[in-house]
Amino acid sequence: MNRRDFLGIGATASSLLGPTSASLLAACATRGTRLAELQVASSWPLYRPEFVSPEGLTLTARHATVEIARGVSSPILTWGDGPVGPTIEARTGQRATIVMQNELDEPTIAHWHGLRPPESADGHPRLQVGRGERYVYEFVVREPAGLYWYHSHAHARTAPQVYLGLAGLFVVRDDVEKALDLPSGPHELTIVLQDKRQDAAGRLAYVPVGHDLMEGFLSDGPFVNGVRFPRIEVEAARYRLRVLAAANARIFRLGLSTGTPLTLIGGDAGLLDAPVEVPSIDLGTGERADLLIDFAGHEPGTVVRLRSLPFRSPGGMGMGGGMMGRGRMMMGGSGASAQGAELDLAEFVVTRGGPRSRPAPSRLATLERLPxxxxxxxxxxxxxxxxxxxxxxxxxxxxxxxxxxxxxxxxxxxxxxxxxxxxxxxxxxxxxxxxxxxxxxxxxxxxxxxxxxxxxxxxxxxxxxxxxxxxxxxxxxxxxxxxxxxxxxxxxxxxxxx
Ligand SMILES: [Cu+2]
Structure with a gap:
């Protein structure tokens, strides 16, 4: 990378997000700690984006201000009304006709991650459009049932745009999935995992400097569907939890505070052939996991935390090859906890009894193997x-x-x-x-x-x-x-x- 590009990232981010001086950032980090405690102490419900059809859909990329924690508002970028975009829900074989209208102050383009549309609809950065312009996508959704997603692929500006909200989920359904009778409706949860830094006023702050540009932009604030450490009310029943890892740089080692194993039924591009129980799952940015979690047997009032468990990550800054163990290690007042640090992401609160859980199906999909x-x-x-x-x-x-x-x-x-x-x-x-x-x-x-x-x-x-x-x-x-x-x-x- 040359110096001009290096300055370019910081300069554009600061014009969007305010002052960048090191002393101010340090001050924010100190006050930010108190802010974080406040936000965690009064958690905010999970944001649930609306479900929309891919036929005749218009997604307008625009600036907005939304609540990202109780009493805390932030300027964001959005493709809908909230801190993550609407969830597009399609059937395999359905035709998508989507207009992406750009009302940002900078170019952008949408990419359908995990879908395989023609080149003209794939969101290559050379196709990005400027303010006031639109891009029309037409393609057939040919993928099997799975959790896909869409996000900005703007040239050299993907990181700030996704961080500030230009990401959403794309759920594909098919008959194979339907026949399995998996938990659905209110018992199917779709979530986007990210980590974000906030300034003293709680606004999202994307100002990558120094090591952020080597390891990637790590933060200590857990965000799920664009909301900080949300509370998810559940019945004492089996849920299907569909997870996208969409942080700028953080890898999540997903697990539950109860230590209960996760039942994994699917990955990036659809269902596995059979369920498998695992203690935790590692997800890097762009990866997805389709899980069954059973809250049956928990008394009302039980809190189960979804967390990223600690793991050793090589390459951490100045920690002898990565930090391990419990708690947060702050890096130079930047508001980041190291890659691999333990991080609570959301809490499930059991509010009432639910329907008796059916066992997970023993077979899921038939997968062709490429030897x-x-x-x-x-x-x-x-x-x-x-x-x-x-x-x-x-x-x-x-x-x-x-x-x-x-x-x-x-x-x-x-x-x-x-x-x-x-x-x-x-x-x-x-x-x-x-x-x-x-x-x-x-x-x-x-x-x-x-x-x-x-x-x-x-x-x-x-x-x-x-x-x-x-x-x-x-x-x-x-x-x-x-x-x-x-x-x-x-x-x-x-x-x-x-
Ligand atoms: Cu990389």
Missing amino acids: RSSAARERTFRFDSRMMMHTINGRRFEMERVDERVPFGAIEIWRFINDGPFPHPVHMHAVHFQVLSRSGGRARVFPWERGWKDTVLVFPGESVDVIARFDSHRGMFLLHCHNLEHEDMGMMMNFQIE
Whole structure:
């Protein structure tokens, strides 16, 4: 990254968000601690965005001010009325006709993460539109039932725009899912996990400096559906909890304060073949988990916290290779807790008895497996971060440069190698993939990586092989790190399916 870009990020953010001086930030951090206690002490209900159809939908990107905690308002960016966008709900096979109208003071574009629309509807940053302009999307939703999402893919401005609210969920339903009779209606919860910093007045503050631009922008404030540490009232019944990790840089190790295992039924791009019980699930930005959680047997008044459990993350700043353990470790008054620090995200409060829980189905979906032997070729992508540079195979993103050419219909193995000190959630547009293997580092494929995926976490020292069939559409698509600061700073490349 050159110096002009470096200043560019800070300067644009500050014009949107106010003063940036170090002393003010330090003061905010001190007062922010008290603010945080206040906000946690009187938690705010979960924000539940409205459900909308993808047919004839208009999403207007605009500035707004909304309540993000009890008595705390903040300027945000939004595609609807709230701190996350409306939830788009579609059936497999349904046609999406969506107008994205830009009323921001800067360019933007929407990308449908996990869907595989044609190039013209994929939200490549070269398609971004300026204030007062619109972009029209037309595509068929061909994906299986799953939790997908949409977010800004603005050129070098994805991080601030997503952070400030330009993200929403895209739920796809199909007959396979319907036949399973999973918890639905009020017993299906969809949530977006993020972490955010606030200034002394509680307003969202996005001012990345120094290490924020290397590790990514980490914060100590847990936000769920755009609201700080919300309270989610539940019956003593089984729930389907569908989770998107959408922080700028934080990786969540999702678990419950009760220590109850999570029943995992789906991942990024649909259901697994069978449920699996796990103590916790690691989600990097862009990854999703479909869970069953049973509150049956809990007395009214019981509080169960959804939390990110502590884990060791290499690459943390000045902590001998990452911090471990309980509690928060503040980094230089910046209002951040380290990657891997424990963080309470939301609380479920059991308010009354509920219907008797049915057991989880023993079989879910039938998944086609792509064997390693089916691949026509392998390609290697090395992700590295050093000297304020984030690169893939030594290069930063260039808007029009085609870095790889893949024949239409080919099956290929793509190997993602992390040579640097920070984790990278690697995301592919245009395809779903299966994770074949992971060597180095954690050296295994996890249960939540056994279905179709579009994003995979690659920790330092790891090499992860994924396999995909490139048969959605011809055109130019993106491979990138979904750490939003890494992405904005160029850890992204184009591949052409031809
Ligand atoms: Cu990255």
